[in-house]
Amino acid sequence: xxxxxxxxxxxxxxxxxxxxxxxxxxxxxxxxxxxxxxxxxxxxxxxxxxxxxxxxxxxxxxxxxxxxxxxxxxxxxxxxxxxxxxxxxxxxxxxxxxxxxxxxxxxxxxxxxxxxxxxxxxxxxxxxxxxxxxxxxxxxxxxxxxxxxxxxxxxxxxxxxxxxxxxxxxxxxxxxxxxxxxxxxxxxxxxxxxxxxxxxxxxxxxxxxxxxxxxxxxxxxxxxxxxxxxxxxxxxxxxxxxxxxxxxxxxxxxxxxxxxxxxxxxxxxxxxxxxxxxxxxxxxxxxxxxxxxxxxxxxxxxxxxxxxxxxxxxxxxxxxxxxxxxxxxxxxxxxxxxxxxxxxxxxxxxxxxxxxxxxxxxxxxxxxxxxxxxxxxxxxx
Numbered sequence: 485x486x487x488x489x490x491x492x493x494x495x496x497x498x499x500x501x502x503x504x505x506x507x508x509x510x511x512x513x514x515x516x517x518x519x520x521x522x523x524x525x526x527x528x529x530x531x532x533x534x535x536x537x538x539x540x541x542x543x544x545x546x547x548x549x550x551x552x553x554x555x556x557x558x559x560x561x562x563x564x565x566x567x568x569x570x571x572x573x574x575x576x577x578x579x580x581x582x583x584x585x586x587x588x589x590x591x592x593x594x595x596x597x598x599x600x601x602x603x604x605x606x607x608x609x610x611x612x613x614x615x616x617x618x619x620x621x622x623x624x625x626x627x628x629x630x631x632x633x634x635x636x637x638x639x640x641x642x643x644x645x646x647x648x649x650x651x652x653x654x655x656x657x658x659x660x661x662x663x664x665x666x667x668x669x670x671x672x673x674x675x676x677x678x679x680x681x682x683x684x685x686x687x688x689x690x691x692x693x694x695x696x697x698x699x700x701x702x703x704x705x706x707x708x709x710x711x712x713x714x715x716x717x718x719x720x721x722x723x724x725x726x727x728x729x730x731x732x733x734x735x736x737x738x739x740x741x742x743x744x745x746x747x748x749x750x751x752x753x754x755x756x757x758x759x760x761x762x763x764x765x766x767x768x769x770x771x772x773x774x775x776x777x778x779x780x781x782x783x784x785x786x787x788x789x790x791x792x793x794x795x796x797x798x799x800x801x802x803x804x805x806x807x808x809x810x811x812x813x814x815x816x817x818x819x820x821x822x823x824x825x826x827x828x829x830x831x832x833x834x835x836x837x838x839x840x841x842x843x844x845x846x847x848x849x850x851x852x853x854x855x856x857x858x859x860x861x862x863x864x865x
Contacts, residue, residue: 532782532834536797540804547808569803570681570758573692574599574751575770576799579777580696580703581747583795584713584740586778587720589787590638590645592741595748595774597656598630599767602752604660607669607762616676623749630656631745635738653771660764670761680757692754696799699747704792716740720787769820776823777802779830802826 578595585592602623609619630652637648679691707713718726719733727733756762781798783790805826809819 533791533794533797536781536794536801540797540801543801543804543808547804547811550808550811569693569800570690572773572799572803572806573690573696574755574758574767575773575777576696577699577751577754578744578748578770578774579781579795579799580699580792581740581744582774582778583703583781583783583790583792584707584716585645585744586775586783586785587707587716587787587790588737588740589720589723590737590740591649591775592631592634592744593646593649593771594630594634594652594656595744595751596767596770597653597660598627598745598748599752599755599770600660600764601630601656601663602627602749603756603762603766604663604764606753606756608663610672611669616673620753623753624746627745627747627749627752628742629745630749631742632738634745635741638741639734639737657764660766664762664764666764668761668763672757672760677757677760680754680760692758695754700792700796704796707792712736717788720784720789772820772827773802773823776827776830779827782834784834785831 578599582592582595605626606616606619606623609622610616614622634645634649634652637643638645682691683689684691684694707716715726715731715736718729718731719736723733752767755766759766777798778790778795779785780801781790781795783795802823805822806819809822814822
């Protein structure tokens with residue numbers, strides 16, 4: 485919610501404006517302050533994040549109606565909680581890196597194939613006798629190179645991100661098949677697989693959830709409290725204006741693609757360790773869920789707007805929804821239908837809100853018209 489949407493309305497007619505100019509403390513100042521405070525409160529309530537919390541509460545209520553075990557007395561330390569969130573942590577981590585890319589007006593559709601490619605490379609290195617302590621950093625470098633390839637094609641060659649990443653989606657998946665073929669690699673060391681599906685000692689909170697929360701804190705700090713985040717938002721709002729103000733637009737966009745590739749590779753490592761195996765089709769169909777989380781979290785698909793806290797809430801909303809659907813006996817195919825409908829809802833709702841806001845502004849402007857025509861030379865405020 486921008487500051488200009490929360491601004492103070494001026495007096496509605498010329499006589500009120502004249503009285504406000506002549507009196508040092510208008511008699512109606514207190515009532516106007518109360519109105520402004522109420523408007524600010526309503527603006528906060530209307531934030532997308534608040535709507536997400538309401539949706540999450542509705543989903544949780546629906547889950548309790550389906551099964552009384554949906555929320556247990558010790559929910560945060562329950563196996564149901566761990567099972568609900570552990571299956572979404574890979575896409576949740578990728579959604580964090582997808583957020584700044586969409587805010588800049590780009591998109592990266594290749595993340596699911598990078599998940600598969602990173603797993604394939606990790607498995608090949610493991611079979612070759614290279615320990616995972618060395619193999620995982622190599623896989624992260626592979627992810628960064630894949631993201632760099634995307635970024636250079638988009639920024640240096642001026643190609644649309646949608647087309648480029650659609651091409652690398654097929655390219656990286658093809659490389660998976662070249663590296664692994666129809667074979668698979670399994671039986672990774674137990675001290676590594678424990679990170680993929682294990683829990684924090686003394687609780688049933690998955691290690692992957694803790695990893696996600698740490699990364700979310702980092703992304704939140706960078707996006708909302710540093711100059712890097714300000715440059716990302718400025719690029720998303722107007723690339724030309726950002727360039728004229730000194731922002732190296734191409735470098736920022738390329739860097740975010742590199743981060744996206746590296747984070748997708750890290751998610752591929754987590755997925756491989758959680759399944760304790762890698763195949764060429766690892767990560768298939770994850771891009772839809774990643775984009776859904778980002779857009780459901782309030783990230784404008786056209787760029788320029790979005791928050792990391794909104795994405796975090798969207799992660800838990802989607803996890804709660806999938807858990808409720810599983811308890812209801814809904815098949816995975818129909819769960820994908822629900823995710824698709826959720827994505828459409830996430831795109832349509834902000835558009836409708838914008839149109840409604842424009843309509844309200846027009847009504848307010850029509851009410852602010854002066855009661856009489858201005859005389860020549862009069863300044864109408």
